[in-house]
Amino acid sequence: MTENQRIAELIFGKLNKSADDYEIEYPAIELKEGQRITRIAPSPTGYLHLGVLFTALINRRTADATDGMFYLRIEDTDAKREVDGGMADIINGLVHFGVNIDEGYVSPTETKGNYGPYKQSERGDIYHVYVKKLMEEGYAYPCFCTEQKLADNRTIQESNKERTGYYGKYAFCRNLSFDEIKAKIDNGMPYVVRLRSPGDENRRITFDDGIKGKIEMPENDEDFVLLKSDGIPTYHFAHAVDDHLMRTTHVIRGDEWISSVPKHIQLFKLLGFKVPKYCHVSPIMKEENGSKRKLSKRKDPEAAVHFYAEQGYPADSVTEYLLTIANSDFEDWRRANSSLLNKEFKLNLKKMSVSGALFDIVKLNDVSKNVISKFTAERVVSELLEWAKKYDTDYYALLSRDIEFTKNIFNIDRDTPKPRKDIAKWNEAKEYSAYFFDELYHNNYELPEKLNASHAINILTEYLSVYDENDSKEEWFNKIKEICPKCNFCPDVKEYKKNPNSYNGHVGDAATIIRVAITGRTNSPDLCSIMALIGSEKVLKRINDAIAHFKEV
Numbered sequence: 001m002t003e004n005q006r007i008a009e010l011i012f013g014k015l016n017k018s019a020d021d022y023e024i025e026y027p028a029i030e031l032k033e034g035q036r037i038t039r040i041a042p043s044p045t046g047y048l049h050l051g052v053l054f055t056a057l058i059n060r061r062t063a064d065a066t067d068g069m070f071y072l073r074i075e076d077t078d079a080k081r082e083v084d085g086g087m088a089d090i091i092n093g094l095v096h097f098g099v100n101i102d103e104g105y106v107s108p109t110e111t112k113g114n115y116g117p118y119k120q121s122e123r124g125d126i127y128h129v130y131v132k133k134l135m136e137e138g139y140a141y142p143c144f145c146t147e148q149k150l151a152d153n154r155t156i157q158e159s160n161k162e163r164t165g166y167y168g169k170y171a172f173c174r175n176l177s178f179d180e181i182k183a184k185i186d187n188g189m190p191y192v193v194r195l196r197s198p199g200d201e202n203r204r205i206t207f208d209d210g211i212k213g214k215i216e217m218p219e220n221d222e223d224f225v226l227l228k229s230d231g232i233p234t235y236h237f238a239h240a241v242d243d244h245l246m247r248t249t250h251v252i253r254g255d256e257w258i259s260s261v262p263k264h265i266q267l268f269k270l271l272g273f274k275v276p277k278y279c280h281v282s283p284i285m286k287e288e289n290g291s292k293r294k295l296s297k298r299k300d301p302e303a304a305v306h307f308y309a310e311q312g313y314p315a316d317s318v319t320e321y322l323l324t325i326a327n328s329d330f331e332d333w334r335r336a337n338s339s340l341l342n343k344e345f346k347l348n349l350k351k352m353s354v355s356g357a358l359f360d361i362v363k364l365n366d367v368s369k370n371v372i373s374k375f376t377a378e379r380v381v382s383e384l385l386e387w388a389k390k391y392d393t394d395y396y397a398l399l400s401r402d403i404e405f406t407k408n409i410f411n412i413d414r415d416t417p418k419p420r421k422d423i424a425k426w427n428e429a430k431e432y433s434a435y436f437f438d439e440l441y442h443n444n445y446e447l448p449e450k451l452n453a454s455h456a457i458n459i460l461t462e463y464l465s466v467y468d469e470n471d472s473k474e475e476w477f478n479k480i481k482e483i484c485p486k487c488n489f490c491p492d493v494k495e496y497k498k499n500p501n502s503y504n505g506h507v508g509d510a511a512t513i514i515r516v517a518i519t520g521r522t523n524s525p526d527l528c529s530i531m532a533l534i535g536s537e538k539v540l541k542r543i544n545d546a547i548a549h550f551k552e553v
């Protein structure tokens with residue numbers, strides 16, 4: 001036995017399995033040319049963040065573009081920072097927003113696939129096998145330095161204007177002998193396991209990032225920690241072991257990890273693993289006072305994915321919007337393929353923004369209005385009810401009182417080549433539909449400037465005398481035309497424009513007066529359909545109330 005093997009044996013004892021066993025247990029997956037295996041590997045240290053949803057979507061669509069596979073692994077090596085319910089929130093949120101998961105945790109309680117366990121806290125035995133292997137080969141060693149010693153070391157390095165860290169002459173435990181190590185362990189001294197880095201900071205590594213292109217960095221010469229004193233691996237080490245054994249081909253992750261790539265490539269090589277393709281996603285940015293900054297979990301409510309659920313953005317809208325900021329050609333694709341599902345769009349990593357896409361809520365609202373405008377009334381009602389049940393129970397009660405009526409509200413002007421784009425999110429639906437429900441309707445008798453109360457009284461009184469709730473759209477409009485001359489309104493808009501001073505208004509203005517009386521607004525979907533839907537009782541009452549109001553002013 002070599003000295004290194006003796007140290008490894010001292011630290012880990014006999015382990016049940018070897019690295020070779022794991023190669024057999026988790027065999028390489030036969031992939032078709034170009035096929036990709038991607039993953040999202042969230043830490044349950046908080047709730048689902050837009051950046052994680054974005055990265056997960058990029059991973060999902062990258063796998064889809066090659067008929068590949070996307071899985072979810074839970075990285076729970078930091079128990080202290082874990083948040084109750086964080087894992088369920090993340091997984092449910094991803095699934096809700098259209099990122100379906102093929103393997104790993106497909107729901108908070110269910111896993112699929114043969115490459116698990118998919119939670120790092122259940123993979124302790126596996127990590128130990130690989131650390132032991134590195135130690136036997138001389139690439140890892142136990143380190144007994146205390147927190148205090150490390151802090152003092154940092155102070156010295158800072159005052160010497162040197163790079164901080166555990167490397168070179170500052171890697172104090174690097175050359176401890178078996179006997180020295182044994183004595184410390186026998187004394188009960190706690191220790192971590194560090195990499196014995198063969199790297200040299202004067203040499204450089206290059207790699208071709210799938211999003212950012214060629215990147216060059218100094219080699220890693222730091223003896224960074226592989227196993228913490230409780231035997232739990234660090235992110236760096238777990239990443240290498242897990243992404244190898246789970247056969248990830250593309251590691252697509254946030255670019256806060258880009259500076260760690262030299263460590264990761266080094267680990268993959270020392271462990272004898274094929275290095276995956278790294279793709280670093282730039283963070284979503286926000287413009288503030290003319291400059292760009294990262295969307296912040298603390299400062300920006302829209303950074304939390306809950307925000308979108310609460311406001312009632314359909315999942316599809318959020319996905320479409322994220323695709324818009326992911327690939328600049330998505331919008332052109334969407335214009336050319338307006339009826340296709342966005343799943344058909346082939347995401348291209350090379351077309352992702354390197355500097356960070358800018359988050360723009362106005363744009364999100366536009367995208368969402370467009371998405372909702374293409375929904376059938378059934379879909380609107382089903383998504384709206386689901387939202388209202390959770391976030392506005394009074395409105396839910398109104399909507400579910402008569403589902404057919406509710407469906408008809410949202411069907412007005414929907415089935416047309418140019419459907420209206422009034423609603424961006426479900427929390428706007430209540431205001432949009434208010435005049436259909438007496439409980440929500442607020443009269444507002446504000447007329448456009450050129451019209452006054454006496455015009456309104458005339459038009460409404462005349463209209464009452466001809467109104468018939470069974471009128472077709474054509475009859476309805478003809479009647480409004482018919483009453484125009486009696487009130488000195490012009491039944492023909494073109495005619496009116498030739499001589500506006502001779503009239504009080506035109507047929508459109510007459511309709512506006514009726515619209516204001518019925519809906520409290522100067523702009524609404526098709527008024528004839530609205531009147532037909534709310535029925536004669538409400539129509540008559542609202543017109544009479546309006547006449548009474550205008551008589552008082």
Ligand code: GLU
Pocket residue numbers: 040041042043075239251252253254257
């Ligand atoms: N657990 C890491 C994180 O949440 C994952 C990074 C990765 O995708 O490798 O940042």
